[in-house]
């Protein structure tokens with residue numbers, strides 16, 4: 001057929017051509033078993049792990065969310081300085097609003113009627129003095145409470161300390177009330193309103209589920225068994241579920257995590273996309289080295305006394321900070337990840353050939369025979385085909 005127009009004809013020959021490798025079938029129980037075993041494990045990996053567990057056929061998106069909280073409850077606090085006081089939400093939630101968290105005051109040290117004047121510094125090795133020459137006027141120790149005046153004055157009958165200009169009387173924070181002043185905080189409740197969105201799938205939902213009506217919301221409290229969808233939590237239940245004791249934690253304070261898991265399979269009904277709550281203590285409670293435990297901070301309430309002098313009540317507040325942590329991933333069927341995972345699975349199957357070839361050519365007793373059949377050795381000095389091809393063409 002070859003005519004003068006060589007270029008075109010060779011191109012046509014190339015174009016209308018299909019190459020396919022010849023396959024060697026080896027009847028051997030050992031290699032056959034290895035082959036099927038590896039194939040089976042790859043198939044079960046693809047079906048079991050990639051499809052069922054990882055849901056590799058789905059496109060995924062992470063949650064974005066907003067959280068608001070509202071705590072309710074009142075408690076009687078019997079402080080030695082202020083007497084019996086009713087504490088309500090405005091007293092024990094500090095600050096009134098925070099993003100994704102709220103702080104509940106459970107214990108405090110109150111120092112009332114502080115004014116700007118001079119008083120003896122609290123005794124410690126750097127402030128105890130015997131004469132004025134031990135004190136430096138104008139010196140302020142960052143760990144102290146004020147600025148020294150340079151005088152050495154009586155702190156008590158036996159101890160003299162340097163005098164400071166400060167908010168006096170100074171706070172003495174060594175006697176932390178125990179049990180905690182607001183022991184009743186365990187019965188406070190918090191309503192957590194959480195709205196979430198999966199932007200990629202245009203999916204919105206909130207943790208007050210569609211079947212919850214307002215009369216149910218007025219009386220329910222979260223309980224893992226009986227009321228798992230109620231968004232109102234008793235503080236004691238939160239702490240107890242995390243394996244901690246509320247009254248112990250209330251004394252020094254701490255940080256609790258309220259975890260809301262919104263992981264959803266959006267291929268299923270929307271009704272099955274519901275939040276799962278769990279609770280964990282986030283600050284590290286180390287029983288062996290309990291230095292600086294818990295959570296506390298100071299704040300003051302200012303007023304003017306009858307003589308128009310600025311006065312304040314200093315409060316060292318101990319309490320539990322609750323962090324609401326929302327996380328989750330939603331998945332929905334999508335063609336692209338499906339194809340990518342199928343491709344990965346198919347390329348895994350070529351691993352079978354590599355392993356079986358290695359076994360055939362290394363361990364089998366007839367490995368030389370198989371090797372001759374599998375490889376054609378070409379010697380550039382010879383013109384005829386070598387033995388290997390002879391077998392192949394039979």
Ligand SMILES: *[C@@H]1O[C@H](CO)[C@@H](O)[C@H](O)[C@H]1NC(C)=O
Pocket residue numbers: 183184185186187
């Ligand atoms: C919390 O409420 C329960 C039941 O109403 C009550 O028995 C318990 O004494 C209360 N806790 C405190 C610390 O008052």
